[in-house]
Amino acid sequence: MAEASYPDELIYHAEHDWARIEGEQATFGITWYAQDSLGEVVFFDPPEVGTATSKDESYAEVESVKAVSDVIAPLSGEVVEVNEALADAPERINEDPYGEGWLVKVKLSDPGEAEGLLSAADYRNLLDS
Amino acid sequence: MELGAKVVPFAGWEMPVSYEGILEEHAAVRTHAGMFDVSHMGEVEVEGPGALEFLQLALSNDVAAIELGGAQYSCLCNEAGGVIDDLFAYRLGGDRYLLVTNSANHDTDLAWLGRWSRGHDVAVRDVADRYAMLAVQGPHARAIVSATLGIELPPRMRVAVVRVGRRPALACGTGYTGEDGVELLIEPEVAPAVWAELLDAGVVPCGLGARDTLRLEVCFHLHGQDLTPERNPIEAGLGWCCVERTGFLGSGEIARVRAEGPAEKLAPFKIEGAGIPRQGNPVLAGGDPAGEVTSGTFSPSLEIGIGMAYVRPDLAEPGTGVEIDVRGKRRPARIASKPLYRRS
Numbered sequence: 001m002a003e004a005s006y007p008d009e010l011i012y013h014a015e016h017d018w019a020r021i022e023g024e025q026a027t028f029g030i031t032w033y034a035q036d037s038l039g040e041v042v043f044f045d046p047p048e049v050g051t052a053t054s055k056d057e058s059y060a061e062v063e064s065v066k067a068v069s070d071v072i073a074p075l076s077g078e079v080v081e082v083n084e085a086l087a088d089a090p091e092r093i094n095e096d097p098y099g100e101g102w103l104v105k106v107k108l109s110d111p112g113e114a115e116g117l118l119s120a121a122d123y124r125n126l127l128d129s
Numbered sequence: 130m131e132l133g134a135k136v137v138p139f140a141g142w143e144m145p146v147s148y149e150g151i152l153e154e155h156a157a158v159r160t161h162a163g164m165f166d167v168s169h170m171g172e173v174e175v176e177g178p179g180a181l182e183f184l185q186l187a188l189s190n191d192v193a194a195i196e197l198g199g200a201q202y203s204c205l206c207n208e209a210g211g212v213i214d215d216l217f218a219y220r221l222g223g224d225r226y227l228l229v230t231n232s233a234n235h236d237t238d239l240a241w242l243g244r245w246s247r248g249h250d251v252a253v254r255d256v257a258d259r260y261a262m263l264a265v266q267g268p269h270a271r272a273i274v275s276a277t278l279g280i281e282l283p284p285r286m287r288v289a290v291v292r293v294g295r296r297p298a299l300a301c302g303t304g305y306t307g308e309d310g311v312e313l314l315i316e317p318e319v320a321p322a323v324w325a326e327l328l329d330a331g332v333v334p335c336g337l338g339a340r341d342t343l344r345l346e347v348c349f350h351l352h353g354q355d356l357t358p359e360r361n362p363i364e365a366g367l368g369w370c371c372v373e374r375t376g377f378l379g380s381g382e383i384a385r386v387r388a389e390g391p392a393e394k395l396a397p398f399k400i401e402g403a404g405i406p407r408q409g410n411p412v413l414a415g416g417d418p419a420g421e422v423t424s425g426t427f428s429p430s431l432e433i434g435i436g437m438a439y440v441r442p443d444l445a446e447p448g449t450g451v452e453i454d455v456r457g458k459r460r461p462a463r464i465a466s467k468p469l470y471r472r473s
Contacts, residue, residue, distance in 0.1 A: 039338075040152050042427045043405055043434075045458075061456070063405050065151040065427050066338050068456065 004032050007098055011114060012123035013074035015056075018098065021114060026075055028053075029102045030062065030093065033127055039064040041093040046082040046104065053077055053106055055113050060103060062093060075113050077106035144169065145336040155342050155429040157333035158306050159472075162267035164332045165340055167312075168320065171235030171257045173228040173242060179250035180224040187245055188218060189362060189379070191372040195220040200286045200303055202370050204362045205238060206379030210386065211358040212365065214238050215350060217303055219288040227256075227288075227299070227314075231352045245378065260299075261320035265332060266310035266343075274300075274311055277330040278323070282311055294319030305340065307347030307468060342426050345435060346470035348397050354408055355395060355423045355437055364391040364439065366467075393420065394445035396464045398453070400434035404460035406453045412438045413452040413459065419444055422453060430470045434460070 010018040016034035020027045035041065043063040053059040058070035059079070082104050086092060093101040118126065145166075147154060157163040175184060184192040188203040195201045197220055205214045214234040219227045230238045235257060242253045265274050275282050283289035285302040292298065299314040315323060328334065341351070350356045350365060361379070362371050363386040373380040373387070400406060406425030411418055425436030436453070444451060447466040452459040 039147065040150050042152075042429075043403065045403065063427070065342060065429070066146060068405065068407065 004036070005098070006032065006120045006124055008120045010098065010120065011074070011117040012120065013056075013072060013117055014123075014126060015072035017072055017074045019074040019114070019117065020098075021108075021111070024111070025080065025105055025107055026077070027102050027105050028059075028071075028074060029097055030071060031123070032097050034069075035094045035097050035101070038062065038069055039066060041090045044083075044086040044090045044093065044103065046086070047079050049079050049082060051079045052109075053079060053104075055110075055116075062090075062103075071103065073106075074117055075106065075108055076110050077108040079104050080107050081105040146338045147336040148334045151336070151338035151342060152429050154333060154335040154339035158267045158308055158335060158339065158343055159430060160268065162265060162270040162273050162310075162332045163335040163339065164324070164327055165264040165266070165335050165337075166261075166320075166324070167264050167340075168261040168317070169232040170262050171230035171232055171238070171255075172260050172314070173230060173235075173239060174225065174254040174256045175228065175242070175246075175251060176222075176225040176254070177249075177251035178224055180226055183246055183249040183251045184218065184226060185375045186249075186377055187242060188216075189367075189371040189377050189383070190218075191375055192218060192226075193375075195226075197223065198283065198287050198289060200288055200301060204356075204367060204370060205241065206362070206377065206383070207241075207358055208378055208382075210361040210379035210382035212352070212356040212360055212362060212367075213241055213358055215352050215356055215367075217301070219299070219301060221288065221290075221299075229262075229314075233353060259316070260314040261317040263313045263315065263320065263323060263327075264304055264306075264310065265313065265327065266304045266306040266308045268309060270308070270310035270332070273327065273330050273332055274313070277326055285309070294322055305349055306343040307349070307470070308343075341424075342429055345424050345426050345437070346428050346430055347468040348437060350395075351424055360395075360439075361386055361391070363387050364393055365395045390442060392442075393439040394442050395423070395437055396440050396445040397437050397467055397469050398435070398451065398462045398464050399428075399431070399469060400436075400453065401461045401463055403434075404453070404455045404458065405434040406436040406438075406455055406460070406462070410436075410456075411454040412440055412444075413454055414441070414444055416452075419451065425453075428470065434462075435469050440464070
């Protein structure tokens with residue numbers, strides 16, 4: 001499994017999710033801490049393309065051998081793409097949580113919401129507290 | 130996210146769920162050798178001229194069939210035939226037996242055994258503090274344990290007195306994984322050194338997580354989930370370890386259920402496609418409630434969701450299609466035969 005890391009270019013939700021904003025779209029995933037706590041992910045249950053996500057609400061499930069977790073949307077919008085590769089290789093969420101382990105791409109409905117999320121430094125402080 | 134810790138409190142013990150990862154540990158036991166610190170298991174010694182007579186009353190199996198140095202699986206039932214605990218009985222001497230109990234039930238078992246031993250010429254002793262327990266399991270487990278500790282191991286379903294770390298110990302040819310292997314009952318003081326020696330010999334440390342996936346793949350019951358005091362052994366598919374002619378506690382009710390057929394049966398199933406069933410998930414047949422999952426997990430060997438559920442007897446036939454309601458999503462599943470996993 002990858003070393004603990006929280007890239008500076010991402011923004012974070014306190015429920016251990018990240019977002020990478022690219023214009024009107026954002027990519028979502030779970031943080032290194034989330035995948036490490038969950039253990040080996042064996043199943044990702046994605047939303048369908050076209051589903052709405054609401055900030056702070058669950059939009060998908062990730063499951064390890066022992067536990068199932070809701071995945072919380074860091075921002076509101078509409079799912080435009082899901083990471084289909086995770087169906088056969090959910091372990092990518094563990095191996096590369098910010099890269100090949102991305103979960104969905106979302107067209108943002110309220111880009112201003114990003115102001116309410118955490119920087120990498122703030123998120124690290126949250127984990128340390 | 131709701132995040133699970135890797136160390137969990139379990140019946141008063143701090144238990145590791147995993148060391149390096151459940152999948153890796155599971156694979157080690159299926160292909161090589163893994164070890165579990167199961168020192169939380171309880172031990173009860175039953176000794177005296179009346180030991181056999183008393184255990185015939187307390188345990189569901191025919192205790193008279195255990196030869197010297199033999200092992201036998203049994204249920205400890207209440208008068209209504211409900212399962213208080215399931216356990217292994219080892220015959221250590223002519224009238225001396227050791228029962229290995231589930232930690233969560235140990236105190237209940239002791240009280241129950243103590244109560245029913247009155248009037249029998251027998252002593253019931255709590256010897257849980259006397260033993261640490263190490264389960265070493267997997268196709269290479271015996272060879273490694275034997276070579277590393279320099280001991281001769283008993284065959285399957287037998288127990289032998291051996292010396293480990295220059296101290297007396299018991300080696301049992303039993304386990305909870307569906308693989309060959311041994312369970313070592315050793316003095317707690319020597320346990321860390323034995324663990325370290327086996328680790329050096331390449332045995333993979335395994336936690337409770339892998340113990341659960343391994344046992345569920347081969348449909349071994351977990352008391353508290355698949356077995357409870359409200360369920361009888363016939364429903365649970367454990368009629369094979371009930372010998373009613375011995376007159377054990379609960380045997381009358383169990384004989385009745387065996388003759389009339391149980392109201393529900395514990396059936397193993399496999400999810401067809403996506404989804405991982407969990408304890409408490411409803412089972413649906415034709416859209417209607419038809420039972421409940423008592424154990425469910427992801428099977429690392431089969432790479433699908435598996436479980437066991439109590440269902441109506443007509444649904445318990447292998448091949449029957451049902452649905453499991455997994456957090457509001459209906460997942461198609463098929464009732465299967467035991468075990469769910471068999472080495473190919």
